[in-house]
Amino acid sequence: MELTFEINERVIGGVPVVAVAGEIDVATAPTLAEHLGVHEAGGANVVVVDLLGVSFLDSTALGVLVGSFKRLRDSGGTLKLVIAEPRILKVFEITDLVRVFPIFATVDEALAG
Amino acid sequence: MELTFEINERVIGGVPVVAVAGEIDVATAPTLAEHLGVHEAGGANVVVVDLLGVSFLDSTALGVLVGSFKRLRDSGGTLKLVIAEPRILKVFEITDLVRVFPIFATVDEALAG
Amino acid sequence: MSDTVTLSLPVRSELLVLARITAATMASRADFDIEEIEDLRLAVDELCLSVVWGAKSGTVRLEFSVDEATIAITCELDGSGEPDDVVGPGEPDDLSMRLIEALVDEHGRESSDSRRRAWLSKRRSRVEH
Amino acid sequence: MSDTVTLSLPVRSELLVLARITAATMASRADFDIEEIEDLRLAVDELCLSVVWGAKSGTVRLEFSVDEATIAITCELDGSGEPDDVVGPGEPDDLSMRLIEALVDEHGRESSDSRRRAWLSKRRSRVEH
Ligand SMILES: Nc1ncnc2c1ncn2[C@@H]1O[C@H](COP(=O)(O)OP(=O)(O)O)[C@@H](O)[C@H]1O
Ligand SMILES: Nc1ncnc2c1ncn2[C@@H]1O[C@H](COP(=O)(O)OP(=O)(O)O)[C@@H](O)[C@H]1O
Numbered sequence: 001m002e003l004t005f006e007i008n009e010r011v012i013g014g015v016p017v018v019a020v021a022g023e024i025d026v027a028t029a030p031t032l033a034e035h036l037g038v039h040e041a042g043g044a045n046v047v048v049v050d051l052l053g054v055s056f057l058d059s060t061a062l063g064v065l066v067g068s069f070k071r072l073r074d075s076g077g078t079l080k081l082v083i084a085e086p087r088i089l090k091v092f093e094i095t096d097l098v099r100v101f102p103i104f105a106t107v108d109e110a111l112a113g
Numbered sequence: 114m115e116l117t118f119e120i121n122e123r124v125i126g127g128v129p130v131v132a133v134a135g136e137i138d139v140a141t142a143p144t145l146a147e148h149l150g151v152h153e154a155g156g157a158n159v160v161v162v163d164l165l166g167v168s169f170l171d172s173t174a175l176g177v178l179v180g181s182f183k184r185l186r187d188s189g190g191t192l193k194l195v196i197a198e199p200r201i202l203k204v205f206e207i208t209d210l211v212r213v214f215p216i217f218a219t220v221d222e223a224l225a226g
Numbered sequence: 227m228s229d230t231v232t233l234s235l236p237v238r239s240e241l242l243v244l245a246r247i248t249a250a251t252m253a254s255r256a257d258f259d260i261e262e263i264e265d266l267r268l269a270v271d272e273l274c275l276s277v278v279w280g281a282k283s284g285t286v287r288l289e290f291s292v293d294e295a296t297i298a299i300t301c302e303l304d305g306s307g308e309p310d311d312v313v314g315p316g317e318p319d320d321l322s323m324r325l326i327e328a329l330v331d332e333h334g335r336e337s338s339d340s341r342r343r344a345w346l347s348k349r350r351s352r353v354e355h
Numbered sequence: 356m357s358d359t360v361t362l363s364l365p366v367r368s369e370l371l372v373l374a375r376i377t378a379a380t381m382a383s384r385a386d387f388d389i390e391e392i393e394d395l396r397l398a399v400d401e402l403c404l405s406v407v408w409g410a411k412s413g414t415v416r417l418e419f420s421v422d423e424a425t426i427a428i429t430c431e432l433d434g435s436g437e438p439d440d441v442v443g444p445g446e447p448d449d450l451s452m453r454l455i456e457a458l459v460d461e462h463g464r465e466s467s468d469s470r471r472r473a474w475l476s477k478r479r480s481r482v483e484h
Contacts, residue, residue, distance in 0.1 A: 059450035172321035
């Protein structure tokens with residue numbers, strides 16, 4: 001079933017990469033917020049959120065990402081997104097958030113960019 | 114989505130092989146019945162129904178298969194089933210239909226057996 | 227926690243899938259394992275079939291309740307005010323009855339000329355974590 | 356054909372998925388294409404969020420109607436008799452509003468202190484085959 005939600009974390013070259021899979025909605029977004037909060041509190045500068053495995057995401061998820069992006073930016077860092085699926089990109093386009101987040105097609109590009 | 118239902122037919126060594134994929138329930142079983150009816154009317158002796166792609170099946174599906182089996186048997190033929198998934202086999206076990214149908218794990222075995 | 231979800235559908239074979247999906251979603255949320263979720267998917271399908279059997283129109287009303295480790299589902303047919311929609315008490319298929327019996331812990335049914343109703347309940351095996 | 360399905364859920368974030376699944380299933384049955392089905396999945400989610408916003412309990416009542424080439428969905432919050440569950444008229448998130456606006460053909464909302472209701476409708480592009 002598509003009901004799964006999973007977060008996997010790696011650190012590549014000192015940068016935390018938070019990979020999310022499944023549906024991010026009002027039930028699961030708080031878990032994502034917790035994960036991002038740990039990195040913000042730990043003083044991370046750049047955080048990469050890999051959304052390649054995400055099949056659905058709503059305004060609750062956008063709210064969590066925007067909040068984390070703002071806090072990282074305020075401390076001189078940034079939050080980079082990895083998105084390949086046109087369907088997921090569409091959500092960021094409708095809301096004009098493509099102009100807020102640095103968005104990359106692969107994790108490698110996000111780490112390099 | 115898992116809502117798809119599809120029937121693909123092949124003829125191997127003169128034997129019709131009806132491959133079903135998706136969910137067989139009260140909405141889709143009539144389509145299966147039509148396909149089997151064509152072979153019964155066409156004078157088929159043996160028909161193989163390949164259920165390897167089936168993710169769900171209920172008593173409506175069982176009714177269709179039993180009806181076709183009986184008509185083929187009455188005209189000297191038989192209906193063979195191909196089932197690998199334990200979950201699908203369980204439905205035939207609960208209803209004791211494992212003792213009615215010749216059941217095989219692969220299409221090759223069904224054609225040979 | 228105790229959650230109750232209700233679902234009403236017209237008698238339309240293409241919509242029965244909604245009963246299966248709702249049962250599976252609630253069972254999955256209530257920590258039933260995959261085998262038990264599949265059991266419930268089939269059991270609720272057979273429950274509806276046994277209640278709706280022979281009806282040409284009307285509304286199927288389902289109630290799904292999760293309480294601790296148990297899910298209970300009732301299915302009822304409202305004949306939409308056309309009494310001949312419900313052709314006598316349902317005669318549930320023998321196969322349906324065997325499946326329901328094997329797949330759930332408890333089940334029951336009541337039917338009169340004007341009303342058909344059946345229910346089931348199933349307890350998950352997994353213990354609270 | 357005109358089919359109406361109703362779904363009632365408690366305010367529980369884990370159950371919102373049922374609204375998405377029901378919308379997607381009905382749209383798929385009504386021959387909407389995959390892109391439109393995904394639009395509806397997101398739109399109904401945002402519709403519920405905008406209605407339920409801030410509520411701590413109560414029942415969310417959804418109605419899904421398919422008529423010819425159009426699906427209409429209404430979402431209503433019943434405050435379960437505890438008036439302070441509904442904290443004033445809903446203030447739907449700006450992001451929700453933009454998404455709904457972009458994803459459906461028509462939408463509207465009405466709210467008072469005791470009641471919140473919103474609706475949307477979307478027409479499929481594919482013509483009858
Ligand atoms: N929601 C349902 N639950 C269980 N069985 C149903 C349901 N809808 C239809 N059926 C069964 O399918 C039969 C045919 O339904 P009907 O609505 O006439 O077909 P269709 O929807 O394919 O036009 C009904 O008599 C009933 O036995
Ligand atoms: N069915 C629903 N539809 C839309 N939003 C919901 C739904 N259920 C919960 N929410 C939103 O999630 C918030 C938290 O819900 P709550 O039930 O308190 O959390 P949880 O179910 O995770 O314990 C609510 O205030 C509401 O904004």
